[in-house]
Amino acid sequence: GAGVSQTPSNKVTEKGKYVELRCDPISGHTALYWYRQSLGQGPEFLIYFQGTGAADDSGLPNDRFFAVRPEGSVSTLKIQRTERGDSAVYLCASSADRRGEAFFGQGTRLTVV
Amino acid sequence: GQQVMQIPQYQHVQEGEDFTTYCNSSTTLSNIQWYKQRPGGHPVFLIQLVKSGEVKKQKRLTFQFGEAKKNSSLHITATQTTDVGTYFCAGDDYKLSFGAGTTVTVRA
Numbered sequence: 218g219a220g221v222s223q224t225p226s227n228k229v230t231e232k233g234k235y236v237e238l239r240c241d242p243i244s245g246h247t248a249l250y251w252y253r254q255s256l257g258q259g260p261e262f263l264i265y266f267q268g269t270g271a272a273d274d275s276g277l278p279n280d281r282f283f284a285v286r287p288e289g290s291v292s293t294l295k296i297q298r299t300e301r302g303d304s305a306v307y308l309c310a311s312s313a314d315r316r317g318e319a320f321f322g323q324g325t326r327l328t329v330v
Numbered sequence: 331g332q333q334v335m336q337i338p339q340y341q342h343v344q345e346g347e348d349f350t351t352y353c354n355s356s357t358t359l360s361n362i363q364w365y366k367q368r369p370g371g372h373p374v375f376l377i378q379l380v381k382s383g384e385v386k387k388q389k390r391l392t393f394q395f396g397e398a399k400k401n402s403s404l405h406i407t408a409t410q411t412t413d414v415g416t417y418f419c420a421g422d423d424y425k426l427s428f429g430a431g432t433t434v435t436v437r438a
Contacts, residue, residue, distance in 0.1 A: 259418050259428035273425060315424045321372040
């Protein structure tokens with residue numbers, strides 16, 4: 218595709234449920250980032266992939282959060298036992314290399330009720 | 331870890347006026363990127379600065395990277411309503427650590 222695609226665009230889930238958020242980066246981009254953005258805040262770093270491996274997952278808040286990128290392209294952010302505090306917009310970005318311009322997707326707005 | 335601070339948090343500008351927003355890092359940066367996020371949208375890349383003291387211009391926007399590579403500024407001249415949005419700087423320690431942003435509103 219022409220840009221970074223994230224699905225779903227909106228997700229409402231009940232507290233305690235499991236959710237998966239998908240990111241399709243720009244073809245050929247080796248670097249992929251996940252961020253979380255709350256209202257009025259800047260994007261908060263969660264995890265960075267270089268290829269298939271998680272080069273840095275230090276931003277994941279706790280062990281309920283996990284992300285994979287098995288083939289070095291599509292990535293999935295997985296959240297177990299969701300809590301109301303997980304509600305935010307989850308942004309994915311990709312870059313041709315780790316020091317270049319990052320292209321963001323439109324985000325997935327997660328609401329935990 | 332690296333922290334990127336931006337000031338001011340809010341900037342209310344009269345249309346036609348100039349303003350500057352500042353970005354400061356706790357550590358030396360290899361480069362710095364600026365992004366703009368319109369209300370309801372996602373961050374969009376504006377520019378990347380790499381060299382100490384570098385200055386780049388994009389029409390009415392002037393970006394500067396400090397000599398010590400720990401601070402940066404964005405100066406907008408003759409503000410227009412299309413400049414509304416939040417401007418973020420992002421320090422590149424590969425994580426792209428974002429500041430909290432400067433949210434700009436414009437009075438017509």
